[in-house]
Amino acid sequence: MIDASTTFSIAIRAIKANKMRSILTSLGIIIGVAAVIIMLAIGNGAQITIQKEMKSMGTNLVMIRSGTSTSGGKRMGHGSQPTMKAGDGNAIEEKIEGISLAAPVLNDAGQIVYGNANWSTSIIGTDNRYFQIKDWDLKYGRYFSQTDVKNAGKVAILGTTVVKELFGDVDPLGKTIRVKGIPFIVIGVTTERGQSGPGMDQDDMIYIPLSTAQKKVTGISFPDMVNMIMLQAKTAEDTYTSQEAIKALLRQRHNLGANKDDDFVIMNLTQMMEMMETSTKVLTILLGSIASISLLVGGIGIMNIMLVSVTERTREIGIRMAIGAKSWDIRLQFLTEALVLSLIGGLIGVVFGLMGAWSVSFFSSFKAVVSIFYILLPFSFAGIVGLFFGFYPAYKASLLNPINALRYE
Amino acid sequence: MALIDLKDIHKSYPLDGFDLEILKGITLQIEKGEFVAIMGPSGSGKSTLMNILGCLDTPTSGSYFLDGAPVQNLTPDELAEIRNQKIGFVFQGFNLLSRTSALENVELPMVYSNTPAKARQERAEKALKAVGLSERMHHMPNQLSGGQQQRVAIARAIVNDAPIIFADEPTGNLDTKMSIEIMQLFTELNERMGRTIILVTHEEDIALYAKRVIKIVDGEIHSDERKKK
Structure with a gap:
């Protein structure tokens, strides 16, 4: 089987050969990754704020206040008596x-x-x-x-x-x-x-x-x-x-x-805070998932272009097969190309995402906090999207018959 | 034992519910070091025979031993391995990778045989030197003339030390002068380096370079003549 560095350089060459097309294809991934990073940063920021409040209040806190009292049929609030x-x-x-x-x-x-x-x-x-x-x-x-x-x-x-x-x-x-x-x-x-x-x-x-x-x-x-x-x-x-x-x-x-x-009320502040924390967690997941959809759409863009690329390069595939490329060599070549395309997009997306998160904190009252995990998550997701949507075109390429592929005009 | 040993090779394709028989029982042996031309009119089945000989296709029935090993029932990946190790192709349309230098084109077979990068480059340079193109190793195919491109293709065919070279109408896209140069190169590879060369052509004067001429008509061997020297 073909070695990794050669596969990689073939992929880079193919991507460079169609610069404009590659940039436009990556754009979907760029926007997706940036959106996920910004959304996760906002959710994460909210969570951190709540955790900080929790900590400043004291941990594992329970408060007991005096209970309600009734005076002439009027019920007074907690602590009134x-x-x-x-x-x-x-x-x-x-x-x-x-x-x-x-x-x-x-x-x-x-x-x-x-x-x-x-x-x-x-x-x-x-x-x-x-x-x-x-x-x-x-x-x-x-x-x-x-x-x-x-x-x-x-x-x-x-x-x-x-x-x-x-x-x-x-x-x-x-x-x-x-x-x-x-x-x-x-x-x-x-x-x-x-x-x-x-x-x-x-x-x-x-x-x-x-x-x-x-x-x-x-x-x-x-x-x-x-x-x-x-x-x-x-x-x-x-x-x-x-x-x-x-x-x-x-x-x-x-x-x-x-x-x-x-005649007293027990208030579990830990419970209240835990509920608030859970709701911000849900919010973070929700924001992240919505942004992930755009990443998924970006993946479809990659699949689309990879299919075009496979068709355009049928003859090249035929030559490679005639010379001794096995089906996995061809599959690997196109998978690598899709992966590199999505990872380059992911990398640029991370840069834009960081800039976006920073702008959100700077220009609005939301505090967006970026963490390594919340950068790696969308970045690796971009890679997975690339592999997933690259697989079908790569598989299609590997099934070509060398005789027909060589004759392809 | 013969390098190529075909016994009763049949090949048919399904067409509108019928099986169209292209090859109708070819039995043929080619020894190591031969220079064979396969001739025939279009539609005679010579391209199909060539594809089977070149391990690009498998026969419907019959047996094919290449270098002592049966290849008629191999999987596509196993055939790819055989092509990589035993066969070099030279096509009418050159079939070089565009935007890829002559040197890298010649390195390609070794990429798929997993030769280390350094050895790859050394051997590719040697092969290009052997076809007289050491000056143009870093040129792209579109910067080379047709004859030069075909030389790059020949260098690619010999670089993995494959014992057999298949040439499918190698001079079809070249003018007379370049054709002569290319055929002289084949002769040299055959005589000096002992490579077995199988040439498919429909031009009589090109076939003259070969030492044995096999004519295919209607999917059968019509004649098989050895030139006496």
Whole structure:
């Protein structure tokens, strides 16, 4: 059988012999590959954005908020009737197998003042487990100490947005700010997290010890009250499987009889995020498949031209056969030609695809992210398309009878 | 043993429900080193005989031993192998690959016998030198005269050291002067290099170069004469 480099050079020569035709034939593949790359990049970009949001929220997250309340026939929203205690969280952390951490959260909002500057922001009363669950480091300073928690110390950790608005370039550590009129000492600053979802700036917050929030800043209607408990499960699986146990434990702790509704709501954020991720994945596959159709059409173009080429070169095939080319030699020659044609198209398509993906990111709000896999995928698909649509013409060529082929005018 | 040994070769083609018999029992032996001309009017079956001898086609019945091996029942790929190793073709229309240099045209049989590229080039150069074209190795066929193109075709036919050269009307497209040159080249290949040459022609003066003339009429051998020297 004929060797690879010779086969390849024969193919290149044949492609060069009809430059314009080869370019036009490849155009279908070029457009197809470029379209697939751009579409996959857009889908991939969406997926990456969601994954990033997921990570910044914390992994394997479950939240428990107070349930609905009914007042005079009007049903209020979740959390309208506080029922949760920080102790509930500790009990869950201690007793439920799948849960590793429980952080209490008591939210508030208020005006923060430093010198002449003031800023309205969210105030979160919590403890260090909050940062552990969110896997959130400090840019500088320290977390809350045992003493801070025990003595309801007036210390605060600030988000970077708050630092920027109140301090500008001044180092905030050790400075005294006023939170709802009460003086607090700044002990730390969190690293930057950015947006989580539209309009939610995770850095526009200040954190104070839960005890301080409960006793000095936020009014509470019963001892140890919190708005919310944030749980971290050991695995994504545990976020689903431990829900029943959490429910039973809370019902018991809240003394709810069998005929009473839950006074809390369990929200599985992992599940929500997984659903969003799945839907973007489906979107990526859908976009990619639609673009692949144009690649397939490009393949039909290759088949068309290869059939013309086989007919035009019947005499050449006859000569080669008379001289000793076997059917596989002929098949290989035309298959290689189709493959080279589609791979050249694929290569040019990759270049255009990269340029296209870049333009999409540059000129629109979509973030198109290209990855090696999403380049290799359409490129190899182009090769497969070339082989698939090249096979019939090549097979047809190999079936020619050398006597008739030699006589062909 | 004869190089070519045909026994009772028949060939027929289906035509409108009938079988049209082109060859009606050809028995023929050709020894190594012979220079044979096959002559006959058009429609006599000489081209069909030539195709069978050249392993381009298989007979309907009869046996054909080439170099001691039966070839009448081989598959197309096996025939291709035989053509590549044992037979060199020279056609009336030259049948060179266009846009391909003389050198590469001559290399072609070795491409299909999987000879390494370097050896291929060396042997092709040698073959072109043997036909007197070493100056024009890198010319394309359209830059060569008819006689030169036919020389390239002859170089291609001898390059794989095939023992037999089939020439089908090799001078049909050439003028008298070039025809003489080409026939002298064949004679030289026959006498000096010991190649067996089988020539199909309808021109008497071309057949004169051969040492044996076989005339085919109506699918049968009409006469078989050896020239005495």
